[in-house]
Amino acid sequence: MNALAHARAPFHGRTQEAEALPFATIEIRASVAVIRLELPSPGLWDAQEQQLFITSLFDLGARGDLTAIVVQGADVFVEGPGAAAPDFRAVVEAVAGSRLPVIAAIAGDAVGVGLEFAIACAGRVATRGARFSLPDLRAGRLPTHGAIERLPRLIGMTRASDLLIFDAALDADRALEAGLIDVIAERDIVAAAVELGVSGVGHVRACRPDTIVPDSDKADLFGVRLRVRREAPDQTAPSAALQALDAAARLPVRRAMADTARAAVALAKTDQAQALAYAAAGRATLERWGSEAARQVLARRLRWPLLREAVHLLDEGATPSQVDRCLMAFGFGEGPFALSDRLGMAALFGVAADGAIPADPWLCYSPTLDLMSDAHRHGGSAPGWYRRAEASSHLTFDPEVARIIQASATFQRICRQPVSDDVIAERCLLAAVNGAAELLQVEDNLSAPLLDAVWTVMLGFPAWKGGPLLQANRAGLGQVVDGLRKLQARRNTAGAPCEIILRCAARGEGLG
Numbered sequence: 001m002n003a004l005a006h007a008r009a010p011f012h013g014r015t016q017e018a019e020a021l022p023f024a025t026i027e028i029r030a031s032v033a034v035i036r037l038e039l040p041s042p043g044l045w046d047a048q049e050q051q052l053f054i055t056s057l058f059d060l061g062a063r064g065d066l067t068a069i070v071v072q073g074a075d076v077f078v079e080g081p082g083a084a085a086p087d088f089r090a091v092v093e094a095v096a097g098s099r100l101p102v103i104a105a106i107a108g109d110a111v112g113v114g115l116e117f118a119i120a121c122a123g124r125v126a127t128r129g130a131r132f133s134l135p136d137l138r139a140g141r142l143p144t145h146g147a148i149e150r151l152p153r154l155i156g157m158t159r160a161s162d163l164l165i166f167d168a169a170l171d172a173d174r175a176l177e178a179g180l181i182d183v184i185a186e187r188d189i190v191a192a193a194v195e196l197g198v199s200g201v202g203h204v205r206a207c208r209p210d211t212i213v214p215d216s217d218k219a220d221l222f223g224v225r226l227r228v229r230r231e232a233p234d235q236t237a238p239s240a241a242l243q244a245l246d247a248a249a250r251l252p253v254r255r256a257m258a259d260t261a262r263a264a265v266a267l268a269k270t271d272q273a274q275a276l277a278y279a280a281a282g283r284a285t286l287e288r289w290g291s292e293a294a295r296q297v298l299a300r301r302l303r304w305p306l307l308r309e310a311v312h313l314l315d316e317g318a319t320p321s322q323v324d325r326c327l328m329a330f331g332f333g334e335g336p337f338a339l340s341d342r343l344g345m346a347a348l349f350g351v352a353a354d355g356a357i358p359a360d361p362w363l364c365y366s367p368t369l370d371l372m373s374d375a376h377r378h379g380g381s382a383p384g385w386y387r388r389a390e391a392s393s394h395l396t397f398d399p400e401v402a403r404i405i406q407a408s409a410t411f412q413r414i415c416r417q418p419v420s421d422d423v424i425a426e427r428c429l430l431a432a433v434n435g436a437a438e439l440l441q442v443e444d445n446l447s448a449p450l451l452d453a454v455w456t457v458m459l460g461f462p463a464w465k466g467g468p469l470l471q472a473n474r475a476g477l478g479q480v481v482d483g484l485r486k487l488q489a490r491r492n493t494a495g496a497p498c499e500i501i502l503r504c505a506a507r508g509e510g511l512g
Contacts, residue, residue, distance in 0.1 A: 023049055024073075026056065032197035033060045033100075034190055037073030041080030042088055042113045050087065054094040061099035068197025069098065071121070072105040072190055079112030079135065088113065089257070092145045096120040096253075105193040106130050106181070116145035119154065124181040125193040126172050132180060133169040137237045138463065140276030142244060142264040149248040149256045155179050157220040157249065165228065165241045218249045234331075235464050236272040240264075271474070275466030282453030282467070289450060298439075299458045300350050302451060304361060305435030305494065306428045307349060310336050311368050312493040313427065315409045318419040320385040321397055326424035331462025337385040338395060344380030345372065363492050368408040375404060430483045431494035432468040434501065437511060441500045448473075448511045472501075473510035481505050 027034045035056065039045060045053075060069055095102050101122035104110075109131045110118045116134075118124050136143045143164065151160035155178045162168035175181045185192035225242060232238040244263050248256040267273050286295065310323050324335020340348045349369060377383045377400070386395035409416045436451045452467020461467055472480050484497045497505075504511055 022052070024053075024056075026060075028066070029190075029194045030198050031065060031067040032070055032194045033063075033066055033068075034070045034072065034194065037071065037076050039073055039076060041075050041078050042091070042117050043080035045088065045091070047087070050091050053091060057094050057098050057102070066100055067200060068122075069100050069102045070105050070190060070193040070197060071095075071102060072107065072193070074107070077104065077106050077110040077114035077118050078108065079114055089145050092117060092120045093254075096146070096150075098122075101197070103193045103197050105185075105189045107189050109133075112136060113143070113145050116143055116147045119150045119180075120146055123183075123193075123196055125183045125185050125189055125196060126175065126181045127189055128172050128184050128186065130172045130175070130181075131169050132163070132171075132175050133167075134163045135167065137165060137241055138167055138276065139280040140237055140268070140273035140464075142237075142241060142260055142267055144257070144261050144264045146253070146257060148241065148244045148260050149253045152217055152245065152248055153253075157217040157224060157245065161224040161227075161242075161245065164245065165224070165238050166231070221246060221249055236270045237267060237276060237464065240267045272464045275470060276464055278449065278466045278470055279453065279456045279463040282449040283457055285447070285450050286453040286457055289445075295454065295458065298446075298451075299454050301439065302432070302436055302454055303348075303459050304350070305431040307336055308361065308363075308366075309428045309431035309493055311366050312364075312491070313419055313424060314368060314405050315366050315412060315414055315416070316419055316491075317416040318424060319397055320401065321395075322419070322421070323424055323428075326421050327428060329421075330425040330429075331465055332460045334460060341379040341384035341386055341388075341395070344382075345369070345378050345384070347380075363495050364412075366408055367411055368405060371404045371408055372401075375400065377401065377404075426483070427487065427494065429468055429471065430480065430487065433472045433480055434484055434495050434498055436469055437501045438495075438498045440511065441498055469511045477501055477505035477510065 023039050024035055024037045027036070035053075037053075039049060057069065060066060095117065102120075103123040103125060104118040104121040106118060106124060106126040108127065108129070110124075110126070111131075111133050112135060115132055134143055134147055136147075142148065148160075148164060151163060154160075159178050159180075163170070170178065170180060172181065172184050176184055183192050183196055224245065228238050228242050240263050244256075244260045247259045250256075251259065289295065290298070310327075313323055314320065320335075320337035324338050327335050334342075336348065372378075372385075377385070379385070383398070383400075385398070385401055387398040388395060406416065432455075436448075436455075439451065440446055440448065448469040449467075452461075452469050455461035455467045456463040465471055480501060481497045484494055484501075487494050488496050500511065
């Protein structure tokens with residue numbers, strides 16, 4: 001059945017003819033067909049909706065009185081829940097291969113598969129408030145609907161990698177400058193898209209299957225590779241995206257898309273991709289949980305056991321720079337002592353009076369923070385753990401802090417000695433797991449994915465490792481129990497394994 005064989009709507013303004021689909025209306029303005037879709041985000045289209053849309057493109061393309069097709073819809077270019085089904089690629093390829101140029105009228109954000117849909121079009125018109133992003137890697141998956149193959153051809157390899165690998169977002173002005181969109185519509189976006197269609201869109205850079213990536217852009221891939229090695233050396237998803245970009249630079253679009261589809265399947269099976277998907281689901285839960293103030297209090301309560309363990313490590317022989325370095329090597333963006341110097345000790349460590357720290361925050365007391373406060377080393381605009389070099393952001397260990405730490409150790413009758421790098425992140429993680437489990441034990445409205453989301457979204461835990469509780473489940477809670485008991489026997493800094501950990505470990509279960 002012809003997808004356009006429906007009742008005709010009355011004429012409106014410049015509209016010469018109007019037709020309807022079950023989920024859309026089609027109007028003819030001048031020589032341009034305007035398809036107004038009343039559909040959810042592309043990831044939620046069913047097979048019938050996809051086929052009817054493809055048929056409508058084919059039927060409109062067969063008409064001799066049209067010069068272009070405009071596609072518009074409130075949710076068409078946004079990201080829905082999860083990834084779009086693989087068969088949505090048929091829709092994207094129908095748009096890219098349409099006999100008539102298809103113009104995307106983006107009245108809002110273009111995100112994820114919605115942006116891939118827009119990229120397949122021959123032209124793009126957007127409102128000034130629009131933003132463009134591809135968060136697929138953040139959820140542990142590769143974009144498989146043409147973004148990896150078409151973006152380098154459209155905006156160059158460096159800018160494409162910013163969107164694909166490094167989680168950048170472009171506003172409308174930057175997108176226009178980059179060539180991602182062709183027009184910013186100040187008022188009527190459909191009118192602007194129709195005008196672009198009437199003009200023949202001769203200046204629009206469409207990504208046809210035979211488009212070649214310029215040699216200069218291929219050379220830029222070397223710089224992208226160096227950046228991935230520097231910023232994400234141990235991460236699987238950026239490496240997979242980099243390999244897909246390399247294939248996209250060497251192969252025609254359709255062959256490269258087939259390579260990307262295979263790489264996406266392989267990536268989805270990796271532990272890191274599954275951790276990223278877990279973190280993304282937790283992030284969505286966190287956005288719906290409590291007020292911002294409640295989330296901040298929860299974050300401070302979760303972070304305190306790790307901070308406490310970091311201070312105890314100083315008392316035993318570590319240095320602030322060693323602890324910071326080891327936690328950053330684990331995947332944190334910034335170490336706790338450098339963060340304390342930047343934000344101030346009060347902001348990071350909190351005080352018992354505001355409820356952010358449990359009533360008995362020290363399992364075994366360390367006077368280090370009190371001594372730092374007495375010495376007016378509060379961080380922020382005041383001195384802190386490090387000495388800042390003149391006219392430089394470089395941080396060095398301050399001898400005065402060494403004396404404070406030694407005084408704390410002497411008070412506790414601790415003989416300071418070198419601490420191995422291997423144990424620093426492990427001990428901090430064990431303390432964080434035990435502290436989070438204690439919250440699970442006493443708060444009915446909390447869950448492991450929610451607490452892990454607080455860690456990854458608000459506290460800098462690497463999302464590609466999922467969160468402390470996911471790490472504990474993967475390692476096995478029996479190993480967590482053994483580690484905590486060894487610490488307790490040596491020096492009770494992280495506490496005895498809490499009841500919920502012991503119970504789940506005995507059952508062979510994880511913290512849910």
